[in-house]
Amino acid sequence: MASRTAGKDHTDRAAAPPGTAAAAGGGEAPVPQRLMAAATRLFAERGYDRTSVQEIVEAAGVTKGALYHYFGSKDDLLHEIYGRLLRLQQERLDRVADSGSGVEERVRAAAADVVVTTIENLDDAMIFFRSMHQLSDEKQKQVRAERRRYHERFRALVEEGQRAGVFTDETPADLVVDYHFGSVHHLSSWYRPDGRLTPQQVADHLAGLLMRALRP
Amino acid sequence: MASRTAGKDHTDRAAAPPGTAAAAGGGEAPVPQRLMAAATRLFAERGYDRTSVQEIVEAAGVTKGALYHYFGSKDDLLHEIYGRLLRLQQERLDRVADSGSGVEERVRAAAADVVVTTIENLDDAMIFFRSMHQLSDEKQKQVRAERRRYHERFRALVEEGQRAGVFTDETPADLVVDYHFGSVHHLSSWYRPDGRLTPQQVADHLAGLLMRALRP
DNA sequence: GGCGACATACCGACTGGTTAGTCTGCCGGG
DNA sequence: CCCGGCAGACTAACCAGTCGGTATGTCGCC
Structure with missing residues (x-):
């Protein structure tokens, strides 16, 4: 059931002259943003392959001409x-990693932060993990490379802690990172915004699990 | 509409091939199995929606008539x-859970076992978490119900350990289970059979991480 | 031990429907 | 008067599923 938000979403202003955009509401976002928002919602809802560009442009209140004008x-x-998601998360990880606190605190903060931002962008995250393989090979390579940067920065933190002796080195840092990201990846399969735990609570629990697993 | 498969279960059971099969060469598996194998490989490789029925039947060396005869x-x-995957994993979990060992040992064994069987059926696992949403609503509900049974059995084990005091109860058992399964699902994104760790080694590491996270 | 009747297993051309992307053209502002 | 921004009809490709047809096997029966 397409949740067309029957009230507010005036997708089709009929014969409204396109030129007089600012007429009354001025609030309409620019077309490219509207297209991105519609695509994100639909990709998360039905999957990439099951979403036709016709549906996207209809949800954004434009036509194909507009979409292929911008994309x-x-x-x-x-x-x-x-x-969008990668830039956001990389930036936040860098900030945490560059903060001056102790390794333990940096790892905990990074682990919790990625959980919070994932939950706050659950649609993006779901699309990320589900639809990666529908990207063209070239773009896929690019995404993987950026992903690896993120992964390696995180791994370096864990290794730093292991060398410093605040973390056990029973498990290779690589595996530790994959272990944690697995649970992050999985969030979109079970987390429901109307559940009993807030994003921050979930993040604290998951970061707590990781920290305990790393205890020497 | 009427599904021709109605009730029939032709999974990997070595059902006697109807007459002809064996011929001379001897190696050819029965058609339904060949179709399943081809579909599994192709779905894992290109995704469900990107795999045409024509490609499946060609890979299996038959035609559409054969496919729609059996499915x-x-x-x-x-x-x-x-x-296929759900039955396998449920059966193995039940066996572990029903064994008489201590809770700690049962949880560790269950956690490691699901990792091993996931790696041993990596194609199935990849399809599982990537293509769930392409199933018809009805079948999706059924799969989710079976999945929940598995999840709950596992959760009960963790709760048992928490009540017995051998595990910390800082984190709700539900979250613990999702944490671990997240990493299991994630396996198909990074595990490579030609890597340096055997399935058993990965399983031991991941189970070890879980057990340490659960230590009081 | 031959014959018809029916069943199983499969073939492959065909249909009806869908889709990403293209292209021509209108429209208003600078 | 020209150009960015967009409309919407159009096309060429594809694809799941259907259906009539064929080959081979099996069973009952004389």
Whole structure:
């Protein structure tokens, strides 16, 4: 059931002259953003392959002409979504990692932070893990490379802690990172915004599990 | 509409091939199994929606007539793959849970076992978490119900340990289970059979992480 | 031990429907 | 008067599922 928000969403202003945009509401977001938002919602809801560009443009209240004016292909739209999430998370990880606190605190903060931002962008995250393989090979390579940067920065933190002796080195840092990201990845399969735990609570629990697993 | 497979269960059981099969060469598996194997490989490789029925039947060396003789729809093929993995893992979990060992040992064994069987059926596992949402609503509900049974059995084990005081109860058992299964699902994104760790080694590491996270 | 009747297993051309992407053209503002 | 921004009809490709047809096997019966 397409949740078309029957009230507010005036997708089709009928014969409203496009030129007089600012007429009354001025609030309408620019077309490219509307397309991205519609695509994100639909990709998360039905999957990339099951969403036709016709549906996207209808949800955004425009036509194909508009979409292909701003984006090169359907694939491009997906790639943009990836870029948005990756940039956000990388930036936040860098900030945490560069903070001056102790290793233990930096790892805990990074682990919790990625959980919170994932939950706050659950649609993006779901698309990320589900639709990676529908990207063209070239774009897929690019995404994987950025992903690896993130992964390696995180791993370096864990290794630092292991060398310093505040973490056990029973388990290779690589595996530790994959272990934690697995649970992050899985969030979109079970977390429901209307559940009993807030994003921060979930993040604290998951970061807590990781920290306990790393205890020497 | 009427599914021609109605009730029939032709999974990997070594059912006697109807007459002809064996011929001279001797190696050829029966057609339904060949179709399942081809579909599994292709779904894992290119995704469900990107795999055409034509490609499946070509890979299996038959034609559409054969496929629709044994399966009601493309969707059915996918459902069978899910059933195969779910039955296998449920059976193994039940066996571990019913063994007489201590809670700690049962949880460790269950946690490690699911890792090993997931790696040993990596294609199935990849299809599982990537293509769930392409199943018809009805079949999806069924799969989710079976999945929940598994999840709850595992959770009960963790809770038992928490009540007995051998595990910390800082984190709700539900979250613990999702934490671990997250990493299991994630396996198909990073594990490579030609890597340096054997399935058993990975399983021991991941189970070890879980057990340490649960230590009081 | 031959014959018809029916069943199983499969073939492959065909249909009806869908889709990403293209292209021509309108429209208003600078 | 020209150009960015967009409309929407159009096309060429594809694809799941259907259906009539064929080959082979099996069973009952004389």
